[in-house]
Amino acid sequence: MRIAFKSALSRSDKYRPDLDGLRGIAVLSVLLFHAKIAAVSGGFVGVDIFFVISGYLITSIIARDIALERFSFVAFYERRARRIFPALFVVLFFSTISAAALFAPNDLSAYGKALTATTTFVSNIYFALQPGARGYFDRASGSQALLHTWSLSVEEQFYLLFPVLLLLLAKWAKEETRGFLLCVTIVSFLINIWATQYVPIGAFYILVPRAWELLTGSLLAMKTVPPLNRRIYREIAGVVGLGLIAWTLFQFTEGTTFPGLLALLPCLGAGLIIYSGESGPSITKAILSFRPLVFVGVISYSLYLWHWPIIVFSTYFCAGDLNGIWRVVAIVGSVLMAFISFEFIERPFRGRDSAITRRRMFSLGFAASLLSIAAGLAIYLYHGFPGRYDERTRELVIRNTDRKEDYLEVCPNWKREINSIDDITFCEMGADASKKIMFFGDSHVQQLYPLLRKLYDDGGLRGRGVVLAVANGCAPVEHMNHVNRGFHCDSFATYAMMRAEEDDIDTVFIGFNTSWAFCKDVICPSVLGKCVRRCSVAEIRREFLQELSAQIHELKARGKRVIVELPFPMYDKSIPDLEVRNAVFGRFGLSGVATDLTSPSFRDQLLTVVESEGADVFDPRVSLCVKQSCISQVNGVSIYRDAYHIAASQIGILENNFKQVLLIRPE
Numbered sequence: 001m002r003i004a005f006k007s008a009l010s011r012s013d014k015y016r017p018d019l020d021g022l023r024g025i026a027v028l029s030v031l032l033f034h035a036k037i038a039a040v041s042g043g044f045v046g047v048d049i050f051f052v053i054s055g056y057l058i059t060s061i062i063a064r065d066i067a068l069e070r071f072s073f074v075a076f077y078e079r080r081a082r083r084i085f086p087a088l089f090v091v092l093f094f095s096t097i098s099a100a101a102l103f104a105p106n107d108l109s110a111y112g113k114a115l116t117a118t119t120t121f122v123s124n125i126y127f128a129l130q131p132g133a134r135g136y137f138d139r140a141s142g143s144q145a146l147l148h149t150w151s152l153s154v155e156e157q158f159y160l161l162f163p164v165l166l167l168l169l170a171k172w173a174k175e176e177t178r179g180f181l182l183c184v185t186i187v188s189f190l191i192n193i194w195a196t197q198y199v200p201i202g203a204f205y206i207l208v209p210r211a212w213e214l215l216t217g218s219l220l221a222m223k224t225v226p227p228l229n230r231r232i233y234r235e236i237a238g239v240v241g242l243g244l245i246a247w248t249l250f251q252f253t254e255g256t257t258f259p260g261l262l263a264l265l266p267c268l269g270a271g272l273i274i275y276s277g278e279s280g281p282s283i284t285k286a287i288l289s290f291r292p293l294v295f296v297g298v299i300s301y302s303l304y305l306w307h308w309p310i311i312v313f314s315t316y317f318c319a320g321d322l323n324g325i326w327r328v329v330a331i332v333g334s335v336l337m338a339f340i341s342f343e344f345i346e347r348p349f350r351g352r353d354s355a356i357t358r359r360r361m362f363s364l365g366f367a368a369s370l371l372s373i374a375a376g377l378a379i380y381l382y383h384g385f386p387g388r389y390d391e392r393t394r395e396l397v398i399r400n401t402d403r404k405e406d407y408l409e410v411c412p413n414w415k416r417e418i419n420s421i422d423d424i425t426f427c428e429m430g431a432d433a434s435k436k437i438m439f440f441g442d443s444h445v446q447q448l449y450p451l452l453r454k455l456y457d458d459g460g461l462r463g464r465g466v467v468l469a470v471a472n473g474c475a476p477v478e479h480m481n482h483v484n485r486g487f488h489c490d491s492f493a494t495y496a497m498m499r500a501e502e503d504d505i506d507t508v509f510i511g512f513n514t515s516w517a518f519c520k521d522v523i524c525p526s527v528l529g530k531c532v533r534r535c536s537v538a539e540i541r542r543e544f545l546q547e548l549s550a551q552i553h554e555l556k557a558r559g560k561r562v563i564v565e566l567p568f569p570m571y572d573k574s575i576p577d578l579e580v581r582n583a584v585f586g587r588f589g590l591s592g593v594a595t596d597l598t599s600p601s602f603r604d605q606l607l608t609v610v611e612s613e614g615a616d617v618f619d620p621r622v623s624l625c626v627k628q629s630c631i632s633q634v635n636g637v638s639i640y641r642d643a644y645h646i647a648a649s650q651i652g653i654l655e656n657n658f659k660q661v662l663l664i665r666p667e
């Protein structure tokens with residue numbers, strides 16, 4: 001069989017290989033971002049570049065056919081079906097088989113709903129309505145194998161309405177078409193800015209705040225701006241466009257407010273590249289016409305469809321982030337599947353010489369849609385088919401799955417703006433007690449709440465009250481903040497320390513998650529919530545320990561007893577997910593293990609600082625570990641609720657050690 005690996009448009013005189021090259025940049029950006037290649041921290045903007053390209057190409061076709069009075073809705077949607085359906089339904093079939101083999105019942109049930117939403121092109125709305133939705137930054141995205149189809153739904157919703165709009169404008173307001181589209185683009189852009197501030201999930205997923213990106217391409221296709229006839233102008237526009245895209249790819253992060261105003265940068269970059277290439281040659285056009293880049297652009301649709309399910313299923317099987325080898329396998333496997341998909345699935349359906357007639361195309365698309373919807377509904381209605389497992393495996397899967405929800409959230413100071421001590425929610429037990437223990441820190445303090453509640457109710461605290469000051473995600477020091485927007489860690493710590501210094505507090509317990517101690521760009525030195533500089537991990541550790549030392553010194557000077565919690569064992573995999581995987585695949589010799597990520601050197605540094613300042617130590621490893629071996633599960637059931645936190649029902653394992661440390665000083 002001859003492999004004719006070319007764009008379906010390459011036979012046209014108006015074919016622009018540079019647009020396929022731009023597609024190549026867009027899809028590689030998304031692929032590398034999803035594969036967690038740190039350098040491409042803003043790779044998610046590839047979707048926005050796709051939207052601009054799509055708006056340009058599709059509008060060019062529609063406007064041309066309307067001008068020649070040969071536009072046909074049937075022909076238009078036939079082209080869309082030939083473009084979208086074949087690869088999509090093959091990927092959905094692969095994903096459904098893989099999900100049935102890998103996913104626990106609750107995850108498979110959620111997949112069934114997503115499958116139905118994807119098939120009906122409303123997956124963007126479905127994912128927007130999920131609790132805690134944050135786009136590709138969702139904690140739950142690791143089991144959402146169809147999450148990436150939200151952008152496909154946005155496009156198809158746009159193309160359901162846009163041809164009608166252009167036809168009406170051509171008939172009733174032909175001279176004002178460009179002006180009207182420009183106004184609609186501006187309105188959509190302004191809605192995007194508003195929604196990013198007040199309804200960020202809607203801004204990410206929903207058509208109206210995203211339509212301006214597609215319309216940006218449409219305005220270029222409608223020749224809203226005059227051509228760049230002089231080469232120098234084309235060169236400038238192309239270089240600026242490439243620069244804008246490159247800057248967003250390497251400077252944007254998960255913490256960037258997006259889409260919002262900043263989404264203008266990659267879209268403007270894509271628009272400038274498209275615009276500069278319309279009127280003649282340029283260096284940018286030559287760069288983007290580089291054949292390997294064009295090659296990637298030609299297979300970009302299939303690559304976009306395949307890469308995310310492959311990454312999700314690989315991550316799910318590994319029960320954690322992909323390591324180097326798995327990451328390479330996922331990237332190479334995605335490109336290979338995209339090549340096969342384009343050549344043997346996409347291409348036979350496309351072009352005028354396709355053997356698949358229009359009637360057969362619509363019939364196959366309709367039948368595949370019905371089967372896909374039926375599969376999705378069956379998976380959902382039968383609760384993910386728990387009968388796939390024997391009784392023992394089913395019990396382990398259910399108990400470990402339930403473990404992920406085994407927590408109590410108290411003192412909700414998550415991303416709360418703190419301008420005074422009154423802005424902090426303190427949780428108290430025994431508010432009238434003359435002496436209290438204050439527990440100050442992040443989620444590693446909050447996880448102790450069930451144990452504190454039990455000790456207090458049983459009288460185990462010898463009449464002392466309890467005050468909790470908890471801000472998840474925040475290191476409890478006064479001049480460091482989380483690099484992502486929305487955190488107010490430094491101001492929280494400042495006012496929490498004011499509470500700790502009050503007379504009714506005689507003991508201050510300080511605890512914190514140390515995941516930032518081995519990750520770059522998590523926290524930074526700050527003033528009023530703003531990073532003053534980015535530091536290496538070693539510098540962050542050093543500054544944190546200096547601040548912690550100063551805090552302990554200040555509290556001790558005020559006559560307070562200080563207890564500092566040493567790091568909990570924290571792992572590279574979600575322990576409940578790992579135990580689900582082990583329950584299902586362990587019988588085939590595919591059991592996995594989790595690696596403790598806690599830094600021994602940082603633990604030693606922390607212990608030295610704490611002891612030198614005269615503070616006491618609570619070491620959870622006394623209860624959880626024997627030498628270097630720590631328990632994370634009992635009889636195949638996780639005692640953790642994720643990779644970092646003990647489950648609420650299991651925190652009692654620390655009781656004896658915890659109680660002994662709290663009450664070590666006699667009355």
